[in-house]
Amino acid sequence: MEYYGDTLCISHAELMAGIMTESNLKLLRHRGKLKQVRRACYDTPALFAVESLPLKYRTEVYRRYPDLQEKADSKPFMDTITPDGQAMQFYADYVLADGRHLTTEKQAEYSNNCAIMNAFRQCIETSNSHRLRQSKPRLNKTEFWRKAAAALPRLADRFPHSLPESDRRLQRKFNEYLHDGYVCFISKKFQNSNAAKVDDDVKESVLVQLIGHHNNLDNVAIANLYNAVAKQQDWKAITPSAVAVWREKLDLVTSAGRLGATNFRNTKSMQVKRKRPTAPFLMWTLDGWDVELLYQSTKTNGKGHRVTTYCNRLTLEVVLDPCCNYPIGYAIGTHETPELIAEALRDAAKHSEELFGEMLRANQIQCDHYAIKTVTPLYNVMGAKLTPARVKNAKTKVVEPYFAYLNKTYCKLFNNWSGYGVTTDPKKQPNSEALNQNRHKFPDEAGVREQIQRIIQMERQRKIERFRKMMENLPAERRLPLSREQYLLNFGAETGYKNAIEGGGLRPTLLGMKRDYDCFDVRFRQYAGKQWIVKYDPDNLHEVLAVSEDGTLRFMLTEKYVQPMALAERKEGDSAQLQKVYDFNERLEQHIMDRVALAYEKAEPIMLQNNILNRLLICDSDGQHKLPKARRRLNAEDVEATEVRTVDVPLIPQGAPASDKDDYSIF
Template sequence: MEMYNNALCVSPQELTGIISLEALKKMSQRGTVQQVRRACYGSCALYVVESLPVQYRAEVYRRYPDIKEQAESKPFVESVEPDGKAMQFFADYVLSDGRHLTTEKQREYANNCSVLAAFGQMLDRANSHRMRQSKGRINAGEFWAKAAAALPRLCDRWPNSLPQSPRRLRMKYAEYQAQGYECMISRKFQNKNAAKVLDAEQTASLQVLLAHHNNLPDTEVARRYNQVAKVKGWPQITASAVAVWREKCDLVTAAARRGATNFRNERTMQVKRSRPTAPFLMWSLDGWTCELLFQQTTVNKQGQRTTTYHNRLTLEVVLDPCCDYPIGYAIGSHETPALITEALRNAARHSRELVGVMMRAYQIQCDRYAIKTMTDLYQVMSKHVTPARAHNAKTKPIEPYFNYLNTTYCQKFDNWSGFGVTTNPKKQPNSEALNALRHSFPDEQGVREQIHKIMAYERASKRAQFMQMLANLSDEHRLPLSKENYLLYFGATTGMTNAIEGCGLRPTLLGIKRDYDTFDLTFREHASEKWQVRFDPDDLTEVLAVNEDGSRRYMLREKYVQPMALAERREGDAEQLEAVRAFNKQLETHVTEQLGAAYKTVDRMIQDTDRQEALLLGRLLLTDSHGQHKLPAAQQRLSQQAITDVEYETVEPTPAMPAGW
C-alpha cells in the first residue's frame, strides 16, 4: 500500500482473500472501483481504498489497521540511504576526555544524519517538481508532520534518536544544515556542570587519598576528602563518586597502591621475545624451592628427638630455552653461590657428554642474587652476562619452567606441598590428607632421588630435539670451555699447598701420591712458590697449579712412568724419554745463555768502572798514602796505554808445518 496522487491505494496482491482478481477487474471496468495505475513492468496496479465497496473496505481496514500510516511513511522509508561519511566521522570522533563514542552511539548518530538527509532531499525534490509546474512550495508544516509520523516506521530499519515532534524535528534539521554531523553528539558526554571535583587541588587531594598504601575503601576516602573540603569550601562528595574517580585514576595510583613491582609486571609495556633457534646461544638460571616435602629428625643438646615434615630442598637449574632443556642442575638446602657454581659445573660436564667437549653459553641470563660474587664465574661461562631487572620474573624463561616441573612431575607425588602461597586455596592439596600421610614422607636423600629422576627423565625426553637443533649453532657462537678455566672455577682442592721438587709437584689426590709436571720452562723459575692444586676427581690426567695469590697458573700433566727394565719397555716409552731429555737439554741451554749474558753485562760494568776511576784521578788532585799524585796518575795512564796497544796488536799467523813432520 502506498499514497498515490494523495490517495491511499492498495495492490491486488494485498487484496488477496478479500476480493478475487476477476471481481476486482469487473468492478474496475464498470467504474465501481477506481484504478489509478495500471500494471506494467516493475510496478503493480493500484486501486483507491476509499472506492472499494463498504464490505471490502471494512475488511481492508480490519486486516491493515495502520494502513494509512504505513502508506504515508513508505516514501520516507524508501528514501533513506546509509551515509558512509557520517559513520566514519563518528568512528573517529574523540571526546574532550580522550574517549571515543560507543559503537551503538556511532550507529545511532549516523542513522540520524541519514534520515535527516533523506528528508531534506524529499523536500527539495517536491518543491522542485511544483516549481516546474508553476505551483507554490509545499506546506512545510504538513511535510514535517508527515515526516515525524513516519519516524516510528523508520526505527525498525534505521534506529535513530530524532525527536518525533514536527517542530523539534524541523529545528533539528535546521541545526544539522548549519553545524553538520557534530550537532548529533549529545552534550551529556562532555557536561561538567554537575562535577564536584574540578580544579587541580581537588583532583590532587583525591589522588593522594586513593594512592594510599593501605588501599583505603571508598567510604574512608570520601570521609577524609570531605574533611579537607569542609576547610577549603569545596563541595562534599560521596563514596559512589570516589568509586568513579578510583577507576579514572587507576593508572596513576596503581604503583602506590600495589607496589612498583606489580606496576611494572601488569601496567608497563612488555617485550615479546622468541626462543633461541639453537642450543648454547643462551642459558637462563635460577633457584626454585622444590615443592616436595621430606621428614627430618634432629636431636637437641638434651638428647630429645624432634621430627619435622615441612622441609623442602632448593633446585638450581641452568636452562637452555631453545627447547627448555636442563643443561645443568644442582640440589641444596637453599640457594647459595656454591649451589649456583655446582649447577654451572654440572652444565659444563653435561655439555661434554652431549657435544664431546665442554661448552659455554654465548649469553647467560641470571637474577641479581650474589651478582658481585658470581659475575666472574658468569663471564667465564659465557660471552655476555645479562642480569634481569630485580623482581621481574617475566623476563626469565626459567620461571614458567619451574611451574611446568611442579605441575608435570611434582604434583604426582604424595609428598607434594602444592603451589605458591598466593594460589587459589581450592587448587592446593588437602592439608588433612598431607597431615595423615606425613609419616610416609621420604627423608632428604629420598627427595634428592626423586629430583634426580625428574631431571633425568627431562633430559632423556628432550635430548633428541636438543641434538637436532644443535645443527643450527654457527661456528661464531660455538664457544668451548678451556680445561684451565674449568679447573680454576670448578676444580676440587686438597686444602694443602705443594712446592716444586725434581719430579715436579707431588700432591696427594684421593689418598694417593701423584706426580705432575709441565714442559713450560718458566714453571721451574718459581721454585720458592707454594702451589695449590685444582683437579677434577673424574679426570686426574691433568691438574691446575695456582700460586697463593692467584697471579700464576700452570696446567700440569701426570708424569709418564718409564719401566726400569729394558725388557718391559712399551711403544711410546722412547718418545716420552726423548721428550724429557730434549726438555732438559733446552733447560740447560737456557740457563747457560742466561748466565753467560749476566757475565757479559758484569764485565762491561767493571770496564766502565775502571774507566770512570781513571777520569776521576786525572780531574782531582788526590794524593796517595805517600803524598804522591803524579806518579799514580802516570802509572795508571801507562797501564791504560798498554791495554790499548794489546787490544790493537796485530798477530802474525803461524807458518804451516812441512809435510811429513
C-alpha cells in the same frame, strides 16, 4: 610598520614612499632629530622610531596609515603565529566521554587557540631575551596582555578562535593553557560535566589520594572520607557508586599506590616482547627455587631431645638454556648460596663437555642480584656478557615459569608434594589432611635429593635430541670454548696443602692417594723454590692446575706417564712418551747452555779487566776459559766432523726373552 621591542617603528622603504626624501632623512639623522632603532643589514631593513619623527612627517604617517597603531600592535602576533600540528592531531584523536569525536569546526577552532597562545608565549620569551641582552627590565605583562587582547579581533580574520577578548581573562586562559595543555580549551559542555560533583582538579586530586592510598580502601570508606572533606569545603557529596566510576577512571594513576610499584610495572607498564634464542649457548639464565617436595629431618634440640620436622625443602639452582628450556647445569642445596651457584655453573661446563666434547661458555648470562658482587667473577668466566635482570622483575627471566613447569609436570606426581604456593587457590592445592597423615612416610634429605636428580635427568632425556639438533644453528664465532685452565682455576677443588717441586715434579695427595704430575714447560722448573696450590677436578685427575701462593703463576700439569721396567711389558705408546721426556730434557739442557753462554758473553769484558779474576777462572777440557774465543777456535776447520746416527731401538715382542746385547740405557 612593526614594533621593535616596545617602540613603534617605520622602515626606510616606507619613509621613502613619498613621506620624506633621502636627503631630509640623512639631515635629520645627522642632527639627531630622528632616532634610528635598527641599522640595515642583509634582508633586514633599517627601522626608525615613529614618535621621533618631526610633527609634519609624523602627521603624514598617521594620515597614510589610519589604523597604524592597531596594525602595529597585532603585527608581532600575526607574524609569529604558526599552525600547531600536534594540537590538530590531539583534537582529531580526542574522544569525548560518550565516545564521540570533536567536529571539524571545533578542531580548527581549538587548534587556532593553541597556535595563538603559542605565539603569545614566543613573543614574551623573545622580548624578555632581547631586554635581558640590553640590561633592561622584563616585559610589562599588563601592557602586553592589553595589546594582545586588542589584537585578537584582527587575528580572528585569519585564525578564527574563541579566546576571550578581556586582557585579564586572556591572561588566565594562557596560564591555564600552560598548566593543562590542549585539553583546557575543550568545553565542559562536550564532556557533559556541568552537573558533575567532582568538577575540578582539586576535588579530583582528593579522590586520587584516597583511591591510591596504600591501605587499598573500599568504595564506602573512600566516599565517607571524601564527604567529610566536602562538608568542610562546601562541596557536593558523592556516593560509593560514584567512587567506583572514578576508581576505574583513575586506575592507571592509583594502581601503584594501591598495589605497589612492582605490580604496576608488571601489569600497567608497557612490556617487551622477546623471542627465544635460535641456538644453544647464546644465552643462559639461572636462579634458585625452593623445590615443592617435603622431607623429614630429625635433630637434637638444646635440651637433648630429638625433634623431627616434616616441612623441610631443598633448593635447586638451575642454569637454563632458553633455546629449548634445557637445564644445562644444576646444583642442589639447603638454600641458595654463592657456592651453590658456582656448583651449578661447574655442572653446566662439565655437561657441555659431555654433549659436545669440549667445555663451552655462554655468550650472555642473565641472573638476579643475589650476591652479585661475589659471583660476578664466575659469571664473567662462564659468559661473554652479564645482564642482571631488574630487581623484582620476574618476567624478564624465563627460568621463573620454568620452575612452575617443573612443579606441575614432575613434582606434582610425588606423594610428598607440598603444592603451588601460598597465593594459589586452595582448591588447587594438595589435601593438607592427607599430607599430615603421610608425613612419617616422607623421604629424608638424601631421598629428596634423589627425586630432584631424577627430575633433571628425565627433563634432559626429553630435550637432549632437540638441544643437539639446535646446536647446528650456532655460528662458529659464537662457539666460546672454556679452557681447562680457567675451569680448574674457578671450579677446581683444593687439597688444603701446598706442594714444592721435586725431581719428579709435584706429588700432591688427591683423594687419599699420592700422585705425580709434571709439566713440559721449561719455565716451571725455574720456580723450584715456590710453594704451589694444586687445583683438580675429582672426576678427572689426568690434569691439575698448579697456582703459586700469590696467584701470579699458573701451570697446567699432566699426570706422569708410568714406564714399565721390564722390556717384556712394554706396549704401544711407551716409546713415544719416553721420547717426549728425552726431547724435553734436551731442550732444557740447550736452554741452560744458551743461558750460560749468554752470561759468559756479557761478563767477558768485565772479566778481562781483572787479571786476578782471569787467573782464578777454571779452564775447560780444551784448556779454554774464554768461551767465545774457544768457540771460534773450535770451528769446523779445526775439528773433524763426526757423523751422528739415530739408532732406533726395536720394540721387544711381548714375552720374548731379552739378550745381553739389548740396550737398557734408554731407561
